Amino acid sequence: MPSREIKPRTLLKALLKAGFEIKRQRGSSHVFLERIQNSETRMTSISLHNKPLPFGTLRAILKQAGISEDELKELL
Numbered sequence: 516m517p518s519r520e521i522k523p524r525t526l527l528k529a530l531l532k533a534g535f536e537i538k539r540q541r542g543s544s545h546v547f548l549e550r551i552q553n554s555e556t557r558m559t560s561i562s563l564h565n566k567p568l569p570f571g572t573l574r575a576i577l578k579q580a581g582i583s584e585d586e587l588k589e590l591l
Contacts (some may be wrong), residue, residue, distance in 0.1 A: 521573060523568055529591055543563065577582075
């Protein structure tokens with residue numbers, strides 16, 4: 516896992532780099548992302564706020580996105 520805390524907007528940029536697209540956004544607080552790769556659809560959502568993401572929330576988002584911790588390090 517990355518050694519520093521990750522803010523939601525930083526994670527959003529990394530997921531967009533990984534091929535995710537913003538499917539919809541609820542106001543300025545929630546973003547819903549989707550990636551279709553090899554006939555497999557991955558969807559996740561991120562709650563945008565200024566505090567760093569809790570460790571468990573970050574792991575859950577990565578699991579939903581199908582991205583490993585090492586891949587995240589490369590994207591950051």
